[in-house]
Amino acid sequence: MCGIFGLITKKQDVPVARLIREGLQRLEYRGYDSAGVALVNDGNIELHKEKGKIVDINKNGALDNLKGNFGVGHTRWATHGPPTAANSHPHMDCKGEIAVVHNGIIENFQELRRKLTERGHEFKSETDTEVIPHLIEERIAEGDDLKTAVMNAVKVLEGAFGIVVCHAHTPDYMVVARRESPLTIGITPGETTYCGSDIPAFLPLTRNAYILDDDEIAILKPGEVDIFTLDGERVERDYITVQWSIDAAEKGGYDYFMHKELHEVPQKVREQVRMPQENIDAFARTIMEAEHVYITAAGTAFYACLAGKFQVTRFGKIYIQAILCSEFRDALEDAIPENSVVIAVSQSGETADTVEAVRYAREKFNAKVCSVVNVVGSSLTRYSDHVIITTAGPEIAVASQKAYNTQVTALTMVALRIAELKGYLDKEEVQKYKQAALKVADVCDEIIENEDHIKILAEKYAKKPNFYFLARGVSLAAACEGALKLKEISYNHAEAYAAGESKHGPIALVEDGFPIVFIAPPDSTYDRLIGNVMEMKARGGIILSVVSKDDEKIKELSDDIIPIPHDDDPYIIRLSAVMYVFPLQILAYFAAVHNGFDPDKPRNLAKSVTVK
Ligand code: M6R
Secondary structure, three states: OOEEEEEEEOOOOOOHHHHHHHHHHHOHHHOOOEEEEEEEEOOEEEEEEEEOOHHHHOOOOOOOOOOOOEEEEEEEOOOOOOOOOOOOOOEEOOOOOEEEEEEEEEOOHHHHHHHHHHOOOOOOOOOOOOHHHHHHHHHHHOOOOHHHHHHHHHHOOOEEEEEEEEEOOOOOOEEEEEEEOOOEEEEEOOOEEEEEOOHHHOOOOOOEEEEOOOOEEEEEEOOEEEEEEOOOOEEOOOOEEOOOOHHHHHOOOOOOHHHHHHHHHHHHHHHHHOOOHHHHHHHHHHHHHOOEEEEEEOHHHHHHHHHHHHHHHHHHOOOOEEEEHHHHHHHOOOOOOOOEEEEEEEOOOOOHHHHHHHHHHHHHHOOEEEEEEOOOOOHHHHOOOEEEEOOOOOOOOOOOOHHHHHHHHHHHHHHHHHHHHOOOOOHHHHHHHHHHHHHHHHHHHHHHHOHHHHHHHHHHHOOOOEEEEEEOOOHHHHHHHHHHHHHHHHOOEEEEEEHHHHHHOHHHHOOOOOEEEEEEOOOOOHHHHHHHHHHHHHOOOEEEEEEEOOOOHHHHHOOEEEEEOOOOOHHHHOOHHHHHHHHHHHHHHHHHHHOOOOOOOOOOOOOOOOOO
16 A cells, blocks of 8 residues: 555646645555655656655655656555665656556566566566556557557556556656556646545645546546546546545545545455465465474454464464464473474564564574564564565554454465465365455455444444453454454453353353354354354343354344355355454444544554563
């Protein structure tokens, strides 16, 4: 997730560079590890890009002083390649005449890069983006105008993109295109046209906006926009007039960042499923070659570990020991055997206990470290042998949700790769599981589209002081995460237990009206879970169950259900972890709002816990 802002205007004496820099700053919540601006100036491209925050990069006016009539800027959230000047956007072609900014992930960039290199192109960065200006360069060399060149170039891209392209020798327009990544256009008719990843970028300048659909490109001229499909057919569309305040616009029209980010979960899961195979490979092989595997994290990330460890055991037949990072050292004092691997999972990559756990294992016992991290270049990545970057992008709400779901998805992809490498699954079956993982994202789309049902339930249960969350198997991770979410943002006391454990103590608290949330996918745990539901019901418990849409038995025993709209397909059922936890995160969100709390900033909590 990155921020893009560009403008082209007819007005004379407009501080184009400063307006682009200010637009980028309004998008810094989308990414802030490096930034750059390119302007078209009299047949040349003026470019400045650097690592760091925009305010620091522009300290001596490095961005504001760029000369030119129109152009584009980018604030980066690193995915491919660490945050460095070379990896910052805009990226250029060999001749330095085409500047491209990009938000998204080009899945086939390695193959494209290899072919372009064979044809003599020189690359200056490690990014996936850089293939785009080189592809456009080739098309222009073959005689295409800029519009046709971009159209032809994006046709060969696989993955997600929102791009803006400027060409030194095309002085009257720039081109934008998108697929699965956001890109909006703002317009003051007859005068100025803007483009931005989100509407807030241009909201102080205009309230008129065009929203591009997938696989559309647009030609931006001063105060004029022409939209086309990738096949060149003109699209007739009027701009809309946005009524949001800037604050609401930053939240995409939602009341809270958490709500906006919950709506982003399906797409982020999709991007994680499609992450490059190479990223998974070294990770999977390292785990396979180890004699002992540990997995560690804190909070929600630890529950992602529980789900992930279950999948690695299920598919790859490797037992992994999960240890909370704050307990890691005490639990394993002087007892980490040779040839061990520690998997560490973290959104921030800065959680002090997680970093300390891996350093302890690495420095004292020579253990290998594989981490699943959301922030490129964070401390944890520096102590890791192999890193998988999650596709969550910046998460503003303190409560993890995009991060959790992409962490579980990433670990599931690792589990499938191990199974393939060990010969437990053939290529075809792995493909079926990947298709199922993409269907999981579609199911999450349906869940969030029908969030009103969850809202009604949240309002019904929000004032209950105590909850149990019960489940078996992989769903225990969902129970733990569901309880933590409710606790951390809605301040209801909630405890998660393995359902079989509930009769060894917890059941003593159950009386008339005590709410119990059951997570009950139709997997091998289902029949045993029915017994636990009955035990709770017999003691007056109110049962809220998360079940398949086709469920009959547990539905009949429950007071309320959240139906999960998935097929009766064994592949998708084995990937239940994400789609059965997602509604619980939504439930916690609506409970918090109903109880009058700000879910983005829960009391006493910080997004990144850097103290031990
Ligand atoms: O940045 P990390 O993923 O390492 O953070 C770990 C926990 O602090 C974090 O998951 C915390 O539990 C969240 N607030 C949960 O929503």
